[in-house]
Amino acid sequence: MFGKSNSDNKNFYEEISNNFQPKNGNKHILLLRTYAVWSNKSISVNNQYDSAVNDVLNKMQENGYEIISIEISPMIVTGNGANEGTNTLITYK
Numbered sequence: 001m002f003g004k005s006n007s008d009n010k011n012f013y014e015e016i017s018n019n020f021q022p023k024n025g026n027k028h029i030l031l032l033r034t035y036a037v038w039s040n041k042s043i044s045v046n047n048q049y050d051s052a053v054n055d056v057l058n059k060m061q062e063n064g065y066e067i068i069s070i071e072i073s074p075m076i077v078t079g080n081g082a083n084e085g086t087n088t089l090i091t092y093k
Contacts, residue, residue, distance in 0.1 A: 012052065012055075012056070013055060013056055013059045016030070016032075016056070017059075017063075020060075020065070020092075023064060023065065023093070025093060026093065027068060027091055027092070027093055028091070028092055028093070029089060029090065029091050029092075030089075030090045030092065031087060031088070031089050031090075032053065032056070032087070032088040032089075032090070033075065033085060033086075033087055033088075034049060034052075034085065034086045034088065035084070035085050035086075049086070053088055056090075057070075057090070060090075060092060065092045065093065066092060066093040067090065067091075067092050068091040068092055068093060069089075069090075069091045070088065070089070070090055070091075071087075071088070071089040071091075072086060072087070072088050072089075073086070073087045073089075074086060074087075075087055
């Protein structure tokens, strides 16, 4: 879903921006679904995910959207478990 570079993330933002609801004072949601291979360490940072989600949030705010909340939850993924999915629900105005 997300690219490895800032230019890939910019293209991703442009791609998803067609799904944004108009700025009308109402609350809206955007669900980002990501798949990534996570570290087997007990604690780690996924720089690719963090960078991509931060880029989306920053660009939304630069374009006048107000971020109300962000909720992250694991996705159920069947198979060998090599890839894990994450749902990121962004509530915005």
